Amino acid sequence: xxxxxxxxxxxxxxxxxxxxxxxxxxxxxxxxxxxxxxxxxxxxxxxxxxxxxxxxxxxxxxxxxxxxxxxxxxxxxxxxxxxxxxxxxxxxxxxxxxxxxxxxxxx
Amino acid sequence: xxxxxxxxxxxxxxxxxxxxxxxxxxxxxxxxxxxxxxxxxxxxxxxxxxxxxxxxxxxxxxxxxxxxxxxxxxxxxxxxxxxxxxxxxxxxxxxxxxxxxxxxxxxxxxxxxxxxxxxxxx
Numbered sequence: 062x063x064x065x066x067x068x069x070x071x072x073x074x075x076x077x078x079x080x081x082x083x084x085x086x087x088x089x090x091x092x093x094x095x096x097x098x099x100x101x102x103x104x105x106x107x108x109x110x111x112x113x114x115x116x117x118x119x120x121x122x123x124x125x126x127x128x129x130x131x132x133x134x135x136x137x138x139x140x141x142x143x144x145x146x147x148x149x150x151x152x153x154x155x156x157x158x159x160x161x162x163x164x165x166x167x168x
Numbered sequence: 169x170x171x172x173x174x175x176x177x178x179x180x181x182x183x184x185x186x187x188x189x190x191x192x193x194x195x196x197x198x199x200x201x202x203x204x205x206x207x208x209x210x211x212x213x214x215x216x217x218x219x220x221x222x223x224x225x226x227x228x229x230x231x232x233x234x235x236x237x238x239x240x241x242x243x244x245x246x247x248x249x250x251x252x253x254x255x256x257x258x259x260x261x262x263x264x265x266x267x268x269x270x271x272x273x274x275x276x277x278x279x280x281x282x283x284x285x286x287x288x289x290x
Contacts, residue, residue: 104283105213107276110278155227155273156215157215157275159215162212162213
């Protein structure tokens with residue numbers, strides 16, 4: 062299976078901060094990468110597909126970049142609603158895999 | 169509105185069986201592949217199984233291969249996951265998720281249900 066490694070595991074930030082989360086794949090996945098946001102007790106919500114395509118309704122402060130094995134999710138100006146856990150997921154292989162998650166918490 | 173509603177979770181002893189269901193609405197069910205994904209505090213999100221829109225293709229995670237079977241009833245817009253020989257480490261929230269296309273290779277999951285809790289314990 063393709064291993065997905067996110068960093069950091071936890072990120073402490075304040076409203077208005079620029080936040081960057083990194084996701085690395087154990088082998089090339091081209092641009093077949095998705096980013097999800099999850100809040101406690103809720104299902105994951107798809108933010109970005111194909112590494113950089115913002116889903117409809119997702120605020121433009123979210124952006125994704127990267128290809129091959131290294132990817133980033135950036136929140137340009139953190140808002141109160143953005144405190145959550147973020148996961149990357151590769152869907153390049155027959156067995157999709159997720160990163161372990163990055164919790165964005167209040168500093 | 170696209171909706172997925174899981175059911176069938178609960179408490180089951182080790183070695184027991186459980187059948188999860190996912191009722192879909194708001195889209196043409198038979199034209200989309202569907203998946204099951206589980207989430208545990210320790211291991212995070214883990215893909216379990218997928219099935220093509222027509223139901224003729226299935227894939228399974230190695231961790232559950234041989235113990236689970238995915239199926240669908242396109243006439244009833246319902247997805248199933250039959251789980252046997254359950255272990256304590258199968259304790260998790262199980263989500264059904266809709267893919268963005270029909271073939272078995274479609275593994276982008278834009279829509280998820282709210283999940284159903286499975287607890288394996290004596």
